[in-house]
Amino acid sequence: MCAGNRRTAMSKTRKVKGVGWDVAAIGNAVWGGAKLTDVLELIGVPKLTSVTPLGGKHIEFVSIDKCKEEHGGPYKASIPLSQATNPVADVLLAYEMNGEPLNRDHGYPLRVIVPGVIGARSVKWLDSINIIAEECQGFFMQKDYKMFPPSVDWENINWSTRNPQMDFPVQSAICSLEDINFVKHEKITIKGYAVSGGGRGIERVDVSIDGGKTWVEASRYQKPGIPYNAGDSCSDKWAWVFFQAEAEVPQSAEIVAKAVDIAANVQPENVEVIWNLRGILNTSWHRVHVRIGHSNM
Numbered sequence: 001m002c003a004g005n006r007r008t009a010m011s012k013t014r015k016v017k018g019v020g021w022d023v024a025a026i027g028n029a030v031w032g033g034a035k036l037t038d039v040l041e042l043i044g045v046p047k048l049t050s051v052t053p054l055g056g057k058h059i060e061f062v063s064i065d066k067c068k069e070e071h072g073g074p075y076k077a078s079i080p081l082s083q084a085t086n087p088v089a090d091v092l093l094a095y096e097m098n099g100e101p102l103n104r105d106h107g108y109p110l111r112v113i114v115p116g117v118i119g120a121r122s123v124k125w126l127d128s129i130n131i132i133a134e135e136c137q138g139f140f141m142q143k144d145y146k147m148f149p150p151s152v153d154w155e156n157i158n159w160s161t162r163n164p165q166m167d168f169p170v171q172s173a174i175c176s177l178e179d180i181n182f183v184k185h186e187k188i189t190i191k192g193y194a195v196s197g198g199g200r201g202i203e204r205v206d207v208s209i210d211g212g213k214t215w216v217e218a219s220r221y222q223k224p225g226i227p228y229n230a231g232d233s234c235s236d237k238w239a240w241v242f243f244q245a246e247a248e249v250p251q252s253a254e255i256v257a258k259a260v261d262i263a264a265n266v267q268p269e270n271v272e273v274i275w276n277l278r279g280i281l282n283t284s285w286h287r288v289h290v291r292i293g294h295s296n297m
Contacts, residue, residue, distance in 0.1 A: 001026040001168055001195065003118040003145050006286070007279040013271050016279030023173035023286065026195070028240050031113050032096030037087045045131070050082040056131035059084040061112050061123035069139040077121045078136035079114055079166070088199075090115050090238065093126070115238035116198045117166050118280075120145050135164065150275045157277065167197035169283045170267055172205055172243070172259035179288040186248050186292060190218070195240040196261035201230025203260045205243040211254040212269065212285065218245035218257075230262045252291045 002025035004018050011020065019025075036059070037047050051057050060078040067075050083089050092113040095102050102108045107124030114121045120140055135141060146162040172194035177183075194202045206215040220228040220241050228241050243257070258267040268274055271284040 001119060001171070003120060003165060003168065003280040004278075005171065006173065006282040009284070010271050010275060010279045010282040013275050016275075016277060018279045023175065026193070026240070029097050030099065031092055031094045032099070033092045033094035033110075033113070035087065036084050036091040036093055036112070037089075039093060040085055045081075045085060047085050047087055048082075049085045050080070052081070052131060055133045057081050058132050058135050060130040060132050060136045061121075061126060062128045062130065063123050064125045064127040067139075069144070074127065075123065075140065076136050076138040077123050077141055078132065079117070079121060080135075081131070083114075116168070116196075116200075118145060118168050118197075121166065144278065145280060146278070147281060148276045148278070150272070153277055165280065168195075169281055170194070170196040170200070170202075170259050170261040170265045171283045172257050172267065173286045174255060174257050174288050177255065177288045177290055181288060181290045182293055183249070183290050184292075186250075188247055188249055188290065190245045190247060190255060190257070192243055192257055192286070193240040194220070194243055194257075194259035196259070196265065199237040200261040200263050200265070201235060201237055202228070202241040203230055203262050203264070205241075205257060205259045207243075207245040207247070208256040209247045209249050209253045211287075212256045216245060216247070218243040249290060249292065251293075252289065255288050255290060256285050258285045 004021050005025040006023055007018050008020045008022050010016055058078045059081055063075040065075045066072055084091055094111050094113045097106055110126045111124040112122055141164045143159045145165045147165055174192040176191035190207055194205050205218040207218045208215045220243050222228050222239055260266045267283045267285055269285055
């Protein structure tokens with residue numbers, strides 16, 4: 001998931017900088033490749049290592065892709081060595097996607113997949129992998145993709161006061177309805193996705209048809225017909241979770257969805273309290289408005 005997922009809704013509060021993503025800056029695929037832990041072990045870095053004998057504490061991924069933010073240099077990012085050497089973290093050097101060779105758009109011939117972490121760290125078109133003492137000093141690690149409070153603007157920002165964003169918070173979005181959506185019948189089906197960073201499963205998804213005054217719990221699944229349980233070994237901790245709820249709506253309604261992960265993290269009610277100048281991590285309640293009848297358009 002891009003850190004800028006749902007940025008468009010955040011920009012309605014105050015202008016932000018970045019691509020105007022709606023709810024679809026996210027994907028879900030079956031990746032194939034080599035585990036980074038295994039590759040590092042082959043060159044003498046054991047599993048569950050946090051620092052090498054020479055002081056290496058981070059793994060840097062460098063792309064062949066050049067960008068203006070790096071003054072024509074390569075895009076790059078890093079993750080802690082402790083994460084890279086942890087088999088449970090499932091960091092992957094991917095060369096397959098959905099059972100086929102990785103295509104050009106998705107990073108051919110090789111990219112890194114860092115699950116549960118914002119997409120900016122899953123570097124495409126890998127050129128080299130470095131073991132370094134300090135975290136990557138690239139632009140997108142040091143001067144972008146950091147979470148600032150609403151009080152910070154482009155006049156008083158100090159990038160060095162914040163750490164690079166890694167895990168993403170709990171998130172959900174309604175995908176079966178748009179805002180504003182005209183529906184023919186009072187009974188509607190509300191569908192969408194929920195996901196949380198760091199491999200935290202989704203404990204529940206709550207849906208409201210009155211703007212958040214009352215709630216019902218939606219059903220959850222990853223595969224059709226199989227109920228989802230966050231603690232089940234059959235559940236995929238890195239994949240999104242689908243939710244579905246049926247509701248009878250009045251003439252007009254504000255439909256809201258919010259998810260809760262297994263650590264009891266919950267989406268904030270309002271976007272204003274998490275607004276930031278870069279427009280990242282809008283995980284506020286997702287709202288759509290529906291009306292019974294037909295559009296005049």
